[in-house]
Amino acid sequence: MSKLHFTTKHANAATVKHNWYVVDGTNQTVGRMCSRIAAILRGKNKAYYTPHVDCGDYIIVINCDKVKFTGNKLQDKIYDSFSGYPGGRKEENAIDLLKRRPEVIIERAVKGMLPKNRLGRKMYKKLFVYTGSSHPHTAQQPKELKF
Numbered sequence: 001m002s003k004l005h006f007t008t009k010h011a012n013a014a015t016v017k018h019n020w021y022v023v024d025g026t027n028q029t030v031g032r033m034c035s036r037i038a039a040i041l042r043g044k045n046k047a048y049y050t051p052h053v054d055c056g057d058y059i060i061v062i063n064c065d066k067v068k069f070t071g072n073k074l075q076d077k078i079y080d081s082f083s084g085y086p087g088g089r090k091e092e093n094a095i096d097l098l099k100r101r102p103e104v105i106i107e108r109a110v111k112g113m114l115p116k117n118r119l120g121r122k123m124y125k126k127l128f129v130y131t132g133s134s135h136p137h138t139a140q141q142p143k144e145l146k147f
Helices: 030-042 094-100 102-113 118-124
Strands: 020-024 058-062 078-082 089-093 127-129
Touching: 020 030, 030 058, 030 102, 030 118, 078 094, 078 102, 089 094, 094 102, 102 127
Parallel strands: 020 058, 058 127
Antiparallel strands: 078 089
16 A cells, blocks of 8 residues: 655746736725735635745725725724824824825725735735726736625
């Protein structure tokens, strides 16, 4: 009786294929949408997912100004930034940030869900967020992604 030896296949830069997807943010809950986007950016939707390799796909988010928050988060959620100088802390609630710069809400949510290292920064660069329903990535022929 011979033993069968199965080896795990690890992905590398030569074997990974990066696809392009479009996500429509209209009436999507921010946290739920962003957690799915972060998983796809990491490559967790692929059978050959390898933690130390960038297996993820490119994601284009359109209509990010039409996302929704649950509960009272639109009024209560605070986004803060710090310039590094004394007194340089600024606070803004979600409703004001959604009016002023809606793409920042999606970008910050997804960035917080990615690894905090070189690989995470590389994955984050594959996210493109736009306010309107048009985007400049038609040449990549992105597929529509439904959640």
